[in-house]
Amino acid sequence: MTRYIFWTIIGCGIVTVLSRTFPFLLVKNFALPKWLIHFLSFVPIAIMTALFVENLLIPHQGRLPGIDLENLLASLPAILTAIITKSLLAIVVVGIIAMALIRFFALV
Amino acid sequence: MNSELSVKSGLHDVIPTTFGYIGVGLAFGIVSRTSHLSLLAILLMSLVVYAGSAQFVITSMLLAGSPISAIIFSTFLVNARMILMSTTIAQYFRRYSSLANIGVGSLLTDETFALGMNKLNYTNHQLNLRWFNTTNIVAYLVWAAASITGALIGNLVTDPKKLGLDFALVAMFIGLLYLQLISDRSKKLLTQLIVIIFVVVALYISLIFMSANAALLVATLLGCVFGVVIER
Structure with missing residues (x-):
């Protein structure tokens, strides 16, 4: 490992750990205003939607994003499994199998 | 769970x-x-x-x-x-x-x-x-x-x-x-669904103008603002 790689990893580790821990110390020592708590109550649903949908879109700078058909197709059985079983494990397993089948048969 | x-x-x-x-x-x-x-x-x-x-x-x-x-x-x-x-x-x-x-x-x-x-x-x-x-x-x-x-x-x-x-x-x-x-x-189902749809649209549009990481952040923040506004 060169010094370049080593120090890059250490530097990136420091900014990441600060992003993760600084808010904890802030929130511990200062009471958050009501409006901010209300705002933050939407973070889970908003960020999970964004993390999911980001995987369905293919960005093209300056143009409308394209659709990732493989991911979209594999998402359907996963969503169905979510509705039927409400089990995270089942959703993940069905999703993986669906994706493996889609690629095996080159459906997209 | x-x-x-x-x-x-x-x-x-x-x-x-x-x-x-x-x-x-x-x-x-x-x-x-x-x-x-x-x-x-x-x-x-x-x-x-x-x-x-x-x-x-x-x-x-x-x-x-x-x-x-x-x-x-x-x-x-x-x-x-x-x-x-x-x-x-x-x-x-x-x-x-x-x-x-x-x-x-x-x-x-x-x-x-x-x-x-x-x-x-x-x-x-x-x-x-x-x-x-x-x-x-x-x-x-x-x-x-x-x-x-x-x-x-x-x-x-x-x-x-x-x-x-x-x-x-x-x-x-x-x-x-x-x-x-x-x-x-703690939130109405309809409110949550509207926020989800809003985030999808915000993300889709943001991706035209910025990188995927920036778009993720912008769509999330806008989604939270939107949620606060419709709950008022």
Whole structure:
């Protein structure tokens, strides 16, 4: 490992750990205003939607994003499994199998 | 998921998410090995940085020989969403010491954040150190083990995508989003659905003008603002 790689990893580790821990110390020592708590109550649903949908879109700078058909197709059985079983494990397993089948048969 | 906040329930709750870590961790190990990073560098990055998407960005920038400052700044941008998640979850750990808070925060990821948010719906809006540390530590160890395994088999597997493991992550977000939707009683279902649709549209439009990471952040922030406005 060169010094370049080593120090890059250490530097990136420091900014990441600060992003993760600084808010904890802030929130511990200062009471958050009501409006901010209300705002933050939407973070889970908003960020999970964004993390999911980001995987369905293919960005093209300056143009409308394209659709990732493989991911979209594999998402359907996963969503169905979510509705039927409400089990995270089942959703993940069905999703993986669906994706493996889609690629095996080159459906997209 | 149940109302218990023990080590045992933590282990039980984190199992499904480990599939995501295994899939992406293997992929990271394989990709970084083929990018000529040493086993030690790969392990160090997974232990020190511990952030899936950021690690892929770092690897490709190292390969391109980018300046350290540029790589660090990109990492900050990719992980900026952590600030939002940490602020949200920190509210449930105020009663613990600063050191305990740093411990929880250091190992917080998209997945354990989402898991914690789901758990709240079953525990009367309580979280504790024992449960959260259990999920965090299991996730951390699985991530490290998966990356190093990927690095070791990197030369054998040419196409890790064939197995569909990379989709584990997407499937997990589907599951966590759905469970959040049906179990969060503090908000009306209709409100949540409208916010979801708004975030989808915001993300779609943002992607025209900015990078995927920036779009993710912008869509999330706008979604929260929108949620506050329609609930008023």
